[in-house]
Amino acid sequence: xxxxxxxxxxxxxxxxxxxxxxxxxxxxxxxxxxxxxxxxxxxxxxxxxxxxxxxxxxxxxxxxxxxxxxxxxxxxxxxxxxxxxxxxxxxxxxxxxxxxxxxxxxxxxxxxxxxxxxxxxxxxxxxxxxxxxxxxxxxxxxxxxxxxxxxxxxxxxxxxxxxxxxxxxxxxxxxxxxxxxxxxxxxxxxxxxxxxxxxxxxxxxxxxxxxxxxxxxxxxxxxxxxxxxxxxxxxxxxxxxxxxxxxxxxxxxxxxxxxxxxxxxxxxxxxxxxxxxxxxxxxxxxxxxxxxxxxxxxxxxxxxxxxxxxxxxxxxxxxx
Numbered sequence: 001x002x003x004x005x006x007x008x009x010x011x012x013x014x015x016x017x018x019x020x021x022x023x024x025x026x027x028x029x030x031x032x033x034x035x036x037x038x039x040x041x042x043x044x045x046x047x048x049x050x051x052x053x054x055x056x057x058x059x060x061x062x063x064x065x066x067x068x069x070x071x072x073x074x075x076x077x078x079x080x081x082x083x084x085x086x087x088x089x090x091x092x093x094x095x096x097x098x099x100x101x102x103x104x105x106x107x108x109x110x111x112x113x114x115x116x117x118x119x120x121x122x123x124x125x126x127x128x129x130x131x132x133x134x135x136x137x138x139x140x141x142x143x144x145x146x147x148x149x150x151x152x153x154x155x156x157x158x159x160x161x162x163x164x165x166x167x168x169x170x171x172x173x174x175x176x177x178x179x180x181x182x183x184x185x186x187x188x189x190x191x192x193x194x195x196x197x198x199x200x201x202x203x204x205x206x207x208x209x210x211x212x213x214x215x216x217x218x219x220x221x222x223x224x225x226x227x228x229x230x231x232x233x234x235x236x237x238x239x240x241x242x243x244x245x246x247x248x249x250x251x252x253x254x255x256x257x258x259x260x261x262x263x264x265x266x267x268x269x270x271x272x273x274x275x276x277x278x279x280x281x282x283x284x285x286x287x288x289x290x291x292x293x294x295x296x297x298x299x300x301x302x303x304x305x306x307x308x309x310x311x312x313x314x315x316x317x318x319x320x
Contacts, residue, residue: 010262014280021287028290033166040152042282043171044069044230044237049253049278050182051226054219055115056257056269057186058198062104062223063119065253067126069231069246072097074134076232077241081143094228100126101224105217123250130243140240149239171233178226183271185222195219196268252281255306281305 022030048065055062072093079089100122107118155167186192197205198212206212230249235241259280260273281302288298 008263010259010276010280014276014283017280017283017287021283021290025287025290029287034286036166036169036172038279038282038286039172039175040169040237041286042278043169043175044233045249045252045256045281046175046275046278047178047226047233048230048249049256049274050178050271051223051230052253052257053182053260053269053271053274054186054195054226055223056254057192057195058216058219059202060108060115060216060219061119061254062101062220062227063116063250064100064104064123064126065223065227065230066246066248066250067123067130068097068100068224068227069234069249070241070243071100071126071130071133072228072231073235073241073245074130074139074243077139077144077235078133080145080148081139086145086148090232093232094225097224097226097228097231098221099224101221101227102217104224105220108220109213109216127243127247134241134243136243138240138242144235144239144241148236152233152236152239171237174229174233178229179271179275186271191215191218199268251306252302255302256281258306 028034048069052062052065075096076089076093079092080086104115104119104122107113107122108115111118152169152171155169156173157167159166186195194205194210194215197208197210198215202212227246227249231246234245238245256277257269257274259277260275261267261269263273263276264270284301285298288301
């Protein structure tokens with residue numbers, strides 16, 4: 001029974017949440033349109049959490065992903081405001097995220113700074129840079145090309161449901177592609193197996209010939225790239241960019257990965273389990289928003305979920 005609760009407790013709780021919101025909000029929550037809206041709402045978090053899963057597989061984590069997302073959105077918005085084409089602005093913003101992640105990886109793997117200290121410092125640095133380059137202002141209005149904002153509002157038509165036309169949002173498609181790419185990377189490649197080996201025992205992985213420093217550097221770089229992609233998706237969705245718009249992504253991404261670890265036999269991060277964690281958070285936020293619950297209450301619930309997930313993961317590791 002204890003093993004069953006540890007393995008499936010999160011799924012049981014998720015089903016309970018679905019039943020509760022469907023009973024309380026029967027006219028709006030269990031509809032196809034609302035579920036498609038949920039996929040769009042969690043798409044940015046899904047991308048960032050997928051990147052976070054890569055580093056957490058090794059037992060590391062990245063506190064700077066929220067600041068990196070904000071900085072990427074600011075860089076893209078400034079370039080578009082200066083008249084640069086959208087593709088160039090997106091490419092440079094992604095490069096900024098990649099370089100930021102590589103800097104984190106260099107501090108952790110080459111210099112030897114603890115991930116908590118290194119990414120806490122870069123979180124502050126990236127946030128400060130976002131304020132410096134933007135002048136502390138929100139970039140919106142005519143500075144953002146209409147096509148950039150329209151991308152987040154577009155999607156692939158799926159037909160009609162109850163007489164209402166529905167479509168799969170473009171942001172949801174990006175999230176699906178990123179999740180599939182990370183799944184292939186972690187589950188179907190030698191690189192992914194080596195990351196799990198590092199997470200299991202870094203010293204043993206090093207002695208067995210695995211290039212630990214190089215692999216950690218690459219992993220942090222990919223996490224930074226995912227953070228930048230999430231920031232661009234957020235900027236497209238709201239058709240604006242400000243220095244703090246990605247601040248909530250870090251906490252929720254870590255929460256999603258920890259929730260996923262409760263469904264793993266050995267308490268290891270798995271990308272598909274992370275997807276379930278993201279959906280749990282997205283459904284909870286969507287339902288509470290429809291019930292007009294204050295955002296601060298939602299933050300309390302997310303914090304409580306993190307504590308429960310960490311406690312369950314610790315119990316699993318202890319049993320192991």
